[in-house]
Amino acid sequence: MKALQYVTVGAEPEVREIPTPEPGPGEVLLRVTAAGVCHSDDFVMNNPPEQFGIELPLTLGHEGAGQVTALGEGVRGIDIGTNVVVYGPWGCGNCWFCAQGQENYCSRAAELGIMPPGLGSPGAIAEYLIVDSPRHLVPIGDLDPVATVPLTDAGLTPYHAIKRSLDKIRPGSWTVVIGSGGLGHVAIQLLRYLSSTRIIALDVNDEKLEFARSVGAHEAVLSDDRAAGNVRKITGPAGASLVLDFVGFQPTIDTAMAVAGVDSDVTIVGIGDGKSAARVGFGISPYETTATAPYWGARAELIELIDLAHAGVLDIATERFSLDEAPEAYRRLAAGTLRGRAVVVP
Template identity: 70%
Template structure:
């Protein structure tokens, strides 16, 4: 079968022929119908050799959708022919966090050698993939896999980040979204669907700001050295109750901290290739402004997102590519010329 692999440190990913996998005990084999491409992949492939820990060759793709085609011995809870998406942050399944569906925060995954697909385990950028357990599959029914596969990360991560801050998003509140790409444009839609907050979007070009407006942002501001003062001017001198940074670079983190109001939440979601950190302490940010760095979301939250998708709440913008075109998609991701989420369709 064909797969997209990262094979050499610092090299571009390649489309290669590999052996079709066979599901082992308790595992499930999917025929991949769609696989999302993410900035996290670009971050991983940009790591120097001394910091790279994901193994080579690595079949990429931590956003996966597929059709169940084979069950390994003892695998139960899903039927052959079911259309599913894959919950990516696999855990041990038995610890306190996993028992709550929060496998994204499993404390034992690393010591047990458990890695997410595409981030250690073979991922979804292939014609077939093995999923380690039926519990990591969420049926999607008649939903389009291309439009739905980004929910596994580009939807789940912002949903988790927003959900924890919903009590602060009351009438008259403001949420600032920095970066309106794959995750950010979904966050704007989720904020509009789940809260009465005024949504202010920041990005680096007018076309990206126009895109943010088209998916529901009330106001847009150019993300530059004047962004913080322009946001506060827009808000009459006040700050925002929630700031979501989907870039994670030092300038955007600085902007996020500067526009956060008293008792606000600042959530840094994006990962920059350069070291970046929020400055926290007396006189460095608004009083009682909390800063968090979430990782993905829970299995239950992914199920909730699928329910929202069935209700037509979300319109995830995608550009589709074949497996052969996947390296080009990564080039465009790195260059910042994608609109929404890049999705690879192996059958193309």
């Protein structure tokens, strides 16, 4: 089968022919119908593989959708032919976090060497994908896999981040969304559906700001060295009750902290360079402001998102690429020229 693999440190990923996998006991084989491209992949490819314990070559793609084509010995509860998406942050299934469906925070994953598809285990940008357990599959029925597959990360991650702060974004509050791209444009739609908060989107050019307005932002502000002051002109002295930073570099984190109000949440979702951090302390940050960096979301939250998709709540902007065009999708991702989410269709 064909697969997009990261083969050589510092080089672009390559489309290669590799053996088609067969499911072992407890595993499920999917024929991939769509796979998302994400900044997390770019982050991994720009750092030494040993930093993450990853062996090369690695098939990329941690956003996956497919059709069940074969079941390993002992698999129950899923039928061949079922259309599904893959819950990516795999865990042990037994620890306290996993027992609540929060496999994204599995306490034993590192110890047991469990890694998400595309971020350590073979990923979804291929013709076929092995999923380690049927519990990591969510049926999608007749939903379009191309439009649905970004929900597994670009939807799940902001959904999780927003849900934990719903009590903060009361009517009359302001929420600031920094970065209106793959995750940010989904966050804006979720905020509009889940709350009455008013949304200020920050991004780097007029085209991206207009995109943010088109998906529901009430205000749009250029993300530059004057951004914090311009946001404060809108929010007034109260500041923002919630700030979602989908970029995560030091300038955007500093802006996030500068626009936050008293008793607010600053949620740093973007990976950035993996080194930037928020400054929190007496006289530095607003009183009782919480700064946090979440990771992905729970299995139950992905099921909820699929229900929202069936209800027609979300309109995910996607650009389609064939498997042979997948390297170009990563070039576009790195250049920042994608509108929404890139999806590879084998």
